[in-house]
Amino acid sequence: MPVHFAAAHGTLSSIWLLVAIPLASAAILLLFGRFTERWGHLLGVASVLASFILGLIYFFSLRGLSSPYRAASLNLFDFIPVGGLKVQFGLLYDPLSAIFVLLITGVGFLIHLYAVGYMSHDEGRRRFFGYFNLFVAAMLLLVLGNNYVITFVGWEGVGLASYLLISFWYDRPAAATAGKKAFIMNRVGDAGFVTAIFLMFATFGSVNFADVFNGVASHGAGQTTILILGLLLLLGACGKSGQFPLQAWLPDAMEGPTPVSALIHAATMVTAGVYLIARSNPLFTANLTLQTVVVAVGAFTLLFGSIIGGAKDDIKRVLAWSTVSQIGYMFLGVGLGGAAYALALIHLLAHGFFKAGLFLGAGSVMHSMKDRTDIRRFGGLWRYMPITWATFGLGYLSIIGIPPLSGFFSKDPIIESAFNRAGWTGWLFGSAALLGAGLTAFYMTRLFVLTFHGPKRWTEDIEHPHESPAVMTIPLVLLAVGSIAAGALFVYSPFNVKDWLRPVFNNPAAEGHEHIGQWWATGMTFVVVLIGLAIGLLLFRRGTAPQEQPAGPVVAAARANLFGDMFNETVFEKPGLYLTRALVYLDNRGIDGLVNGLAALVGGSSGRLRRTQTGFVRSYALSMLGGALLIVAAMLAVALG
Amino acid sequence: MSHSILAAAAGQMGTGEKVFFWIFGPLALIGAIGMVWARNAVHSALFLVLTMLSLGVFYVLQAGPFIGMVQIIVYTGAIMMLFLFVLMLVGRDSSDALIETLRGQRTAAILIGLGFAGLVCTAIARAMGSVSAKGLDAANQANGGNVQGIAALLFTKYVFAFEVTSALLITAAVGAMILAHVERRRENRLSQVDLMKARFAPGNYPGPKPGPGVYATSDSVATPALLPDGTFADRSVSKILPTRELSGAESAPKGTER
């Protein structure tokens, strides 16, 4: 059945307002400068709230449409008409976009609200809200585009906003470096995405979702082309979502203000990669190898992230590696295909709630601990910050998958689907996902216990930790409610996501291949989680040493990010550095690993090439003569040879 | 212009033309190489004159008397002579260093130059086998003569390009004015009275300046004259001449000695 999106009419013909409102607010905040100093943050919050309300209205009008035609496509204007290629500035509002819109604006609104309190003492609050609104607008554009180019426009927009926000405190060198690293690593991913777009145009003659999917369905492209296309999109997705091998920027991005970490680097932007793959599901489903690669990336990253998460001592870094790992689950889900697409999306939504809640909770802790982030110097905080403790605890129980919290409903089915993948790979990926669940339980228990329980290990200057103001705790509570209810709501209620998304992933699930049954999977997972939890509890019940202790090879490796940076360093950076030596001035401090190596390579060749620019006109003339010789010889060789 | 020259048939070369070609061809080449090779700017200019004259002869030989004459009169006659005047006025002994400072520049230049020449020459030589030369006869007949033919082209097909050349000339003139003409401003202009006052102001020597010294060993303009008391007359040496002693910087070790 060819994919076709009906034109929007009625209420849905105004979906462009979703993007326009936060964008207008961002423009006002950034352009009018000091005039908006007093009420700017309120405008920022209000604009996101307005988008959220609109999102709800649109959601219900979309529900009102009959099921097979549940999509609205809206062409605003011709964006880039180049000959045969007509790129339209068009929006698509379908069930998939709808839930992303609700997630972005809903969680976004709560985090905006929180940020009013969190940033109240910061001079740059107006600028912060300007960037923040810009981010929301770009993210909405990303999920609302009806073709890959518009998605890419949003994609770059969120990248830019994230870069600006990570380095928001530009006077901290670490923040500036992290911003740079994020930008450059994302460019690597973006290059994959751009190349994929051009390849689509070359293969299908269009970059519209509908045309591309129909092209795939009607075998308009060979399997190899689809594989390459998918791998390029996957590269883009890995860059944005912090998946292996482009994972290194995400933990460093925690240098930004905490609301940024919560919104961009936990709930929304980093899930853009999952969105991209889910959106391109006809393409990914069309090639089995491609799916296997996605699953492998997901499985590897989820283990990778959870192992490192267990060895970090910075509260935000633990959460960041946890994000990397949880997105690994989502990749696993979208890679499995079939019914698992919806599972991945459910996990994405649930994760959006509990991870945002965890980050905001971490922010609340830091707020009272004078911006310290070292969990070895926390402890016993539950007495002083009960609301934070309770909400953080709910998020914690949710992420490790204790029933009936949302993580249980979202993660377990993914593990089960992984086991039920056809062939021996099912056992492999299933075990990886299961092991990951145990590790998650371990590191999250460690984090929770070290922060809130056990003896106080505070630094001297902290006397009375206090609970955060209401403007910060209300979002915490609301998000905690979300992390309790979301899972059950999305799976069993009339709002269940599987049915809702059926028009998007219209391929009926190829079930029937069952290695293990549902109850087996759930039971096993539960046991593994309990083991992880117990180990964590036993080890860290009495606190931990405030300094780093000598450790065995596993922990040491995990502390060193599993040698990810070192791997990059030896494979990419060293050769590049040898090439350059000290030939050139190169501002490479702090951009490590892959990026550094590439930069050094480019810089090195740049330094060498630069020596041809002597400044003497006779040597310029000589190079022109050489060029003339080459061009004449080449022309003759091509034409006559 | 004799008809025997103009009558060279299409695609063929008369004996006379061949003889002239083999005389002037090498001359043109020698002139071109010599122009690049010569160390003295005046010699270079004269070599260039030789090349241009030879080219003029070629044009005439190939039934283009007008352009041949223009080549000789305008290029060799006017432009190159002007060039020589300027060289003479500026002084033929310009002290530009001819030592190549860029490593490998000369070798590379010679190699690439020879390569380019070799490539283009062999390619053209190969191509010539299948090219049929037309000659200018038909074109010269069409409008009743060579000059008339050129005129016809200039005023029909290329009239716009021809007119636009005037823009080029204006630009050149404006450029020359910009780069060479120092405007004397009214407030800087001195009257006769001012000039006279300046001449007899204290510190100025109103009489003619003494000439440089003339000795048995040297009559260079850089040698100062001797005053009756045996001291040097500093005024006898023009100030624009550089002092001939090595300065401290010049005699300092350059890092090239063993």
Added chain:
Amino acid sequence: MTIAQDALQLPHLNYGALAPMLILFGAAAVGVLIEAFVPRRSRYALQLVLGLGALVAALIVVITESGTRELTAGAAIALDGPALFLQGSLAALGIVALLLIAERTLEPGGPFVAAAAVTAGTEEDRTQAAREDAGTEVYPLLLFALGGMMLFVSANDLLTMFVALEVFSLPLYLMCGLARRRRLLSQESAMKYFLLGSFASAFFLFGIAMLYGFSGQISFAGIHSAIQTSTQSTTLLYIGLALVALGLLFKAAAAPFHVWIPDVYQGAPTPITAFMSACTKVAAFGALIRVLYVAFQGTDWDFRPVIGAIAVLTMLVGSILSVTQTDIKRLLAYSSIANAGYILVGVLGLSKDGLSSTLFYLVTYGFTVIAAFGVVTLVRDADGEATHLSRWAGLGRRSPLYAGLFTFLMLAFAGIPLTSGFTGKFAVFAAAIGGGQSWLVVFGVVSSMILAFPYLRVVVMMWLSEPGESTPTVSIPGALTSATLAIGGLATLVLGVVPAPLLDLTNHAAQFIR
């Protein structure tokens, strides 16, 4: 022997369609007369009004003549869609550049030297540096250059094209040497540009001779028909094609004929650099596409790989070398080289799309780059413009508005969506893909990734470092520079968000006549 007068007929001249060029040449000649006869103090205003008036008039005439599709002046000039579009863009970009050139509030007397003939570094030079008046010869020279460029993009035979090349090159050489500050650098750059430009012209002329040897013609139509029908050896054709292309690629700043660009861009007065980087590119590529599409159509398979290799080399050289630049003008110069590579990619689409996307890119790039150099003129200290990158550290604190504008322009160069840089790149790459040249696009994407790094470094430098003692001030621009910046910035934004009207226009214009 009498001339057969009855046989000679002056060819038909469509004065209406030729009017833009005639207006500019005429105004330039009047400008020279003003230099000669009007007292110094009233020259500036007169020249500015004359120049702006002429350019606006030329633009209006181009617009009214936009339906013209004919060969005129004995088929020496082709006034077709691309020619008129490029003439219009030249006039529009020329107006913006002229505004920048005429700015006099940033330093007394503006960026041009009062008396260029005074030896640099002498006592007299120091006194003239403080003079409030400045040479106004630059205005007629600018008009001559623009007139030459307009002829260059509409020339329909190689001779006219060569004359046009010289007509617009000579004023450029002169204008490069007229900087008020750092005069030796400026004069050196003019000298280099002149020598290398003459060298390239010699190749061009040599190529014309070869093509004449092949086809017996120098008109594009003649060469085209000779390619189809001639039985002559094609060796001459290919040597000629290579050498003519060389002459044009030199002006277009493609590697390895790009060597003059950094030195000249750095040495020339910044407004002139802005003018060159926008208008010379338009002219050079306008001529290049005409030659390749009109005269050499039918040899696609032969020149495509060679020029494609040049495009790749250009993109890589431009982007890699820009990484280590420490001077903002040199950085922009290398970026301009890389952009020449991107435009070449579009040209090699060798289709209607290739043509229209190239036209589009030229206009978008022109506006962005003029605005970027406009910002460069603002960042100054006591010695004039502070162009060393380290001096730009912390500029974002000193002047958020201009640093913000410059950041936006840098993002446009880096090809971030919703800027004209993205749409332009997208258009040329899509055209190349449509023409089956995916390999060029791969290199294009890689090179633009590399190029994002130096742009980013400038942005980081401006925003994320503390302003030091040596951070220069950002001067408040006068009305003229403000207009330039506003036009350039707006064009960059608007052509990024709603490029469709301009793309429609280029599509409409993208048809050569022969």
